[in-house]
Amino acid sequence: YKRKKGDQRPEAELRQEAAAALKKFQARGLDLGYGHDGKFGMPPAIKDTLYKVYADAKRSLYLDLDAEWLAAHADALVLETTATDRKDYVLHPPKGEVLSEKSLVALREHRKALEATQDLPDVQVVISDGLNAESITAKGQVDPFLTELRSGLKAKGLKQGRDILVKNGRVRAGYQVGQELFGEDSTARNATVHVIGERPGNGQNTYSVYIGGVPRLRWKSGINHDVVRVVSGVSVTSTPPAKAAQQVIEIL
Numbered sequence: 001y002k003r004k005k006g007d008q009r010p011e012a013e014l015r016q017e018a019a020a021a022l023k024k025f026q027a028r029g030l031d032l033g034y035g036h037d038g039k040f041g042m043p044p045a046i047k048d049t050l051y052k053v054y055a056d057a058k059r060s061l062y063l064d065l066d067a068e069w070l071a072a073h074a075d076a077l078v079l080e081t082t083a084t085d086r087k088d089y090v091l092h093p094p095k096g097e098v099l100s101e102k103s104l105v106a107l108r109e110h111r112k113a114l115e116a117t118q119d120l121p122d123v124q125v126v127i128s129d130g131l132n133a134e135s136i137t138a139k140g141q142v143d144p145f146l147t148e149l150r151s152g153l154k155a156k157g158l159k160q161g162r163d164i165l166v167k168n169g170r171v172r173a174g175y176q177v178g179q180e181l182f183g184e185d186s187t188a189r190n191a192t193v194h195v196i197g198e199r200p201g202n203g204q205n206t207y208s209v210y211i212g213g214v215p216r217l218r219w220k221s222g223i224n225h226d227v228v229r230v231v232s233g234v235s236v237t238s239t240p241p242a243k244a245a246q247q248v249i250e251i252l
Contacts, residue, residue, distance in 0.1 A: 028237060031203050057201030060132040062086045065167060069137035076127070076163040077110055079103035079177070083168040097172035099180075107164075107180045114161070114181075121161030123153055123191045123252065126177050128169030130197035135205040140236045142195060142207070148245035149193065156249065171196060171210055175223050178212055183220035189213060191252055198232070208232040209244060211251050 002014050025032055031053065033046040042050065064086065070078070080103050083089035083096045099107065114120045125146070129136060136142050146163075153160050161181075166173050174194030182190040191213030198208045209231045212223055229251045234244040 053201060053203045056203070060134055060197075060200035060205075061090055063129070063133040065129050065133050065165070066137050070165070073127075073163065073165065076165045077106065078165045078167065079107060079169075080167045081169055081173050086168065089168040093170065096168050096170035097176075099166075099173060099176050104180065107177065110162075111181050119159075120181070121190070122158040123193060124161045124164065124178065124181055125149070126164045126166060126169075126174045126192055126194040128166040128173060128194065128196040130169060130171075130207070132197035132200040132205065132207070135197040135200075135207040135235065136195070138205055138236075141205065141234075141241060143241075145195065145209075145234065145241035145245045148242040149248060152245060152249035153252075156252070158252070169196065171225075174210060175212060175228075179219050179222050181219075182216045183222075184216045185220065186216040189215050190219065193248060193252075204233075204235045204237045206233045206235045206238055209234060209248055211248055213252060 002009075007014065022032055022034055031049065033042060033050075035043045035046070037043050041047075080100050081089075081096045082098050082100050083092065089096045111120075127136060127142065150160060164177055166177070171194065174192055174196070177194075178190070178192040181192075191211060194210040194212070196208055196210065199206050210228050211230070212228045214223055214227055218227070231239070231244050231247050231251070233239050234241055239247075
């Protein structure tokens with residue numbers, strides 16, 4: 001490529017520059033392979049890494065939110081979907097999109113309590129395990145995001161509600177939370193910020209943040225992906241959590 005662009009430096013110098021760039025990207029978590037094994041197969045080290053990432057992806061799919069992390073967020077309202085466990089969640093995706101009857105009762109009682117004190121939040125944070133619970137619970141992942149988000153919301157004069165955790169949740173479960181909390185005949189606008197583990201197998205434990213902000217009348221009828229914005233690829237090795245929170249504030 002450099003030669004075609006007219007770069008006449010010695011090949012050794014070009015290769016050295018390329019190797020330095022490759023290491024820079026790899027250090028940021030971009031798992032770029034290079035070279036071959038002499039028979040145009042993957043080098044052993046690259047092959048080993050690939051299979052480790054693949055194995056980790058399968059492991060991630062079946063992880064629950066761990067007890068220690070849940071204990072640290074004991075003040076949150078914990079809900080569940082109709083998926084009975086991780087296997088059910090993986091094999092039957094629609095079950096992760098709908099809250100269980102028990103959780104709907106709890107969420108409706110929560111709304112009644114908020115209405116009684118006229119304390120309905122402007123922004124509701126929802127946190128789901130999604131396809132990779134470890135992307136949520138690992139050190140330095142979600143907590144810095146939440147800290148920066150709270151600070152940004154306060155600076156904007158926006159009231160944040162009690163965090164809601166959804167076990168075995170998918171993206172549409174967050175929409176249902178918004179519908180139950182905010183749906184009514186009103187033009188006032190409220191938003192959900194749904195943090196959810198996604199994309200196991202990319203080697204970076206990333207999560208995404210889905211932002212839905214619409215009038216309560218629209219919440220009443222339910223929303224879908226067409227009115228939602230997303231900040232994706234959030235982790236300590238890709239989009240830093242605090243920076244992602246700042247992007248969410250800008251969108252809100």
